[in-house]
Amino acid sequence: xxxxxxSSLRRIFPAVIGLLxxxxxxxxGSSSTGSQDAVAGDAESDSESADxxxxxxxxxxxxxxxxxxxxxxFSSCFNGAREAADELGNVELIYDGPTDGDPRKQAEMxxxxxxxxxxxxxxxxxxxxxxxxxxxxxxxAGIHVITWDADGTPESREFFINQATAQSIGExxxxxxxxxxxxxxxxxxxxxxxxxxxxxxxxxxEAMKPALEKSxxxxxxxKYPGENSSNALADAQDVIRKYNQLKGIFxxxxxxxxxxxxxxxxxxxxxKVLVTGLSTPNDMKKFVQNGTVKSVILWNxxxxxxxxxxxxxxxxxxxxxxxxMSLKAGRLGEKQIVGDHVLLGDIIVFTKDNIDHYDF
Amino acid sequence: MTPAPDSDQSPVNRAxxxxxxxxxxxxxxxxxxxxxxxxDSGFRWWHEVAVFVLLVLVLMVAQELVPGxxxxxxxxxxxxxxxxxxxxSLGMMLIIITAGxxxxxxxxxxxxxxxxxxxxxxxxxxxxxxxxxxxxxxGCGALNGALISxxxxxxxxxxxxxxxxxxxxxxxxxxGHSWSGFGASFSQLSRGRLLGIPYPGxxxxxxxxxxxxxxWKTPAxxxxxxxxxxxxxxxxxxxxxxxxxxxxxxISGTLSGLAAxxxxxxxxxxxxxxxxxFELDAITAVVAGGTSIxxxxxxxxxxxxxxxxxxxxxxxxxxxxxxxxxxxxFVGGLLIxxxxxxxxxxxxxxxx
Numbered sequence: 001x002x003x004x005x006x007s008s009l010r011r012i013f014p015a016v017i018g019l020l021x022x023x024x025x026x027x028x029g030s031s032s033t034g035s036q037d038a039v040a041g042d043a044e045s046d047s048e049s050a051d052x053x054x055x056x057x058x059x060x061x062x063x064x065x066x067x068x069x070x071x072x073x074f075s076s077c078f079n080g081a082r083e084a085a086d087e088l089g090n091v092e093l094i095y096d097g098p099t100d101g102d103p104r105k106q107a108e109m110x111x112x113x114x115x116x117x118x119x120x121x122x123x124x125x126x127x128x129x130x131x132x133x134x135x136x137x138x139x140x141a142g143i144h145v146i147t148w149d150a151d152g153t154p155e156s157r158e159f160f161i162n163q164a165t166a167q168s169i170g171e172x173x174x175x176x177x178x179x180x181x182x183x184x185x186x187x188x189x190x191x192x193x194x195x196x197x198x199x200x201x202x203x204x205x206e207a208m209k210p211a212l213e214k215s216x217x218x219x220x221x222x223k224y225p226g227e228n229s230s231n232a233l234a235d236a237q238d239v240i241r242k243y244n245q246l247k248g249i250f251x252x253x254x255x256x257x258x259x260x261x262x263x264x265x266x267x268x269x270x271x272k273v274l275v276t277g278l279s280t281p282n283d284m285k286k287f288v289q290n291g292t293v294k295s296v297i298l299w300n301x302x303x304x305x306x307x308x309x310x311x312x313x314x315x316x317x318x319x320x321x322x323x324x325m326s327l328k329a330g331r332l333g334e335k336q337i338v339g340d341h342v343l344l345g346d347i348i349v350f351t352k353d354n355i356d357h358y359d360f
Numbered sequence: 361m362t363p364a365p366d367s368d369q370s371p372v373n374r375a376x377x378x379x380x381x382x383x384x385x386x387x388x389x390x391x392x393x394x395x396x397x398x399x400d401s402g403f404r405w406w407h408e409v410a411v412f413v414l415l416v417l418v419l420m421v422a423q424e425l426v427p428g429x430x431x432x433x434x435x436x437x438x439x440x441x442x443x444x445x446x447x448x449s450l451g452m453m454l455i456i457i458t459a460g461x462x463x464x465x466x467x468x469x470x471x472x473x474x475x476x477x478x479x480x481x482x483x484x485x486x487x488x489x490x491x492x493x494x495x496x497x498x499g500c501g502a503l504n505g506a507l508i509s510x511x512x513x514x515x516x517x518x519x520x521x522x523x524x525x526x527x528x529x530x531x532x533x534x535x536g537h538s539w540s541g542f543g544a545s546f547s548q549l550s551r552g553r554l555l556g557i558p559y560p561g562x563x564x565x566x567x568x569x570x571x572x573x574x575x576w577k578t579p580a581x582x583x584x585x586x587x588x589x590x591x592x593x594x595x596x597x598x599x600x601x602x603x604x605x606x607x608x609x610x611i612s613g614t615l616s617g618l619a620a621x622x623x624x625x626x627x628x629x630x631x632x633x634x635x636x637x638f639e640l641d642a643i644t645a646v647v648a649g650g651t652s653i654x655x656x657x658x659x660x661x662x663x664x665x666x667x668x669x670x671x672x673x674x675x676x677x678x679x680x681x682x683x684x685x686x687x688x689x690f691v692g693g694l695l696i697x698x699x700x701x702x703x704x705x706x707x708x709x710x711x712x
Contacts, residue, residue: 069684094682096682096683096684097684098684099684099685103627103629104627104629105684107627108441109678109684111437111438111440111441112438112675112678112679115434115437115438116679127538127629129540129541129627129628129629130540130627130628130629132628133547133551133626133627133628137551196536196537196538197538197629224536
């Protein structure tokens with residue numbers, strides 16, 4: 001019985017295909033006339049103009065591109081961005097990014113948004129050189145491009161939403177480590193960074209080096225596990241085994257910090273090797289409560305996302321132009337602009353005493 | 361360069377005869393219902409037609425849901441994302457036709473990218489770096505080919521080993537370092553266009569035409585299918601199986617090197633992780649395009665259709681839902697359902 005059904009289906013198959021092919025021919029016929037128009041248009045102007053109408057709903061379309069989607073640092077930024085978009089009302093917020101932190105996927109997403117003709121693209125580049133070409137193409141197509149959280153190459157964007165200066169972040173971390181260890185403590189420290197290409201981490205390291213030279217701590221090595229928690233854990237275990245004078249580990253990305261804390265805890269060195277660095281308070285609460293970590297350093301990530309969307313909206317509606325000295329950003333009030341950096345503010349140091357007051 | 365003479369002395373015909381008699385055996389075994397009308401008509405393109413129909417369906421749905429999706433300008437601009445994979449698929453197709461496989465192509469790209477970066481640092485010449493990059497690809501392919509044909513090792517095992525080894529060498533050599541800043545004119549190699557088509561696309565089409573001519577119009581092409589249908593028979597018929605296989609892996613490696621040049625140019629970055637996952641993408645495209653994973657059957661038109669199907673599906677999912685990780689889920693789901701439907705309706709004797 002089944003066999004008979006199969007065989008009759010087989011008999012119908014060519015007819016179905018024939019019908020579909022007819023449909024296909026009509027379809028390709030209409031698209032080929034479209035292609036001639038486009039070729040003619042191509043000859044006239046070589047700029048890569050967007051094909052879609054600039055907005056589907058009359059709203060300003062803002063794309064927020066994180067380095068990596070799904071980690072709590074960027075999710076908290078997104079919460080702030082959503083808050084701002086709701087407040088403004090005329091904004092359609094698109095939040096998407098690679099799940100593995102691959103900057104080449106970031107570049108391809110920017111290229112796709114350029115084709116769609118969105119209004120503003122806000123990028124947190126994981127490797128400035130890799131995304132630079134895509135960002136420049138977007139600008140040539142008339143789309144506003146800004147960076148947030150991490151800066152790109154200067155000609156690839158109009159503004160950088162700067163959470164805190166590299167100086168204050170780098171020196172803040174060293175100051176926290178020195179005071180947590182006691183200023184007379186001598187020994188080795190290591191830095192566990194992100195990718196070797198991460199512009200943020202590299203500028204922070206440059207700010208940390210002179211501060212460390214002034215202290216009694218010696219920088220033994222720098223590890224680059226990427227935005228990958230299991231690599232960060234493995235790198236931290238390596239340095240714990242290798243350096244017996246080790247007093248402290250700096251985990252300077254929101255992925256490497258918990259990884260390093262986990263490694264110290266697993267090897268039973270709580271209190272002997274101190275971990276400090278940058279991460280969201282929610283991720284670090286348990287380590288702060290059990291004493292592995294005394295200080296967590298970060299800026300207000302919710303506010304960073306919030307400010308980014310306000311800046312993007314102001315750019316698209318013409319309220320923000322290059323050379324401006326300040327920007328009105330909702331509940332944050334007037335924010336200062338220095339050169340092409342929109343400044344969010346200063347770092348926050350989370351300790352046992354205040355960490356429970358923050359939820360992001 | 362003439363087609364193989366149509367006599368029974370030709371090794372190809374002998375190989376084909378083996379296959380036909382096997383088919384007939386199968387048909388008579390499984391009763392009259394196995395004898396499909398497709399088979400009777402002698403039409404050999406059912407798989408390509410089926411992929412084409414699916415592609416048209418995807419495009420129609422996409423155009424309906426995403427206005428302006430089929431705009432040729434955006435299609436051509438976004439086609440930038442596919443050419444490296446397309447180049448690799450071409451070599452992969454030739455190898456799979458002979459019932460082989462090359463899992464090392466992605467890792468070869470990584471090693472080539474590092475070779476590019478290192479030679480650029482030493483010579484600061486783009487031309488020399490490109491040359492060194494392609495040569496590295498050739499060397500990787502030649503090593504695969506030598507191991508496979510000299511000692512008659514299975515391609516799956518050899519290239520699985522070099523898949524790990526080439527990536528390892530690339531990472532060890534570069535120590536996580538990445539090179540960039542090759543200049544705006546070099547990035548034009550991947551981003552520049554002639555008549556709207558990006559240069560890597562033109563390269564791909566030129567090579568595809570060559571591959572098509574070799575496959576359809578030369579004895580060499582017939583030899584490749586013969587090797588895939590029945591290697592032993594091909595050997596006894598005097599086809600130089602080992603030499604052909606060695607050359608195929610050299611070609612595949614060289615194409616990986618070329619793909620690496622375009623890849624480095626597109627992102628202005630040379631790093632050891634270039635081409636990660638490309639081997640599976642390429643195999644997916646080739647197999648979706650109707651090349652039999654058991655060897656013998658396959659052509660460039662199918663491979664192009666397979667590439668297009670995967671590329672357009674990804675693009676549509678990315679534009680309609682804007683969720684990156686949905687792309688792979690959709691491509692996977694589409695392929696499984698396609699293979700199942702095709703298996704169910706296929707002409708007898710053709711295996712997917």
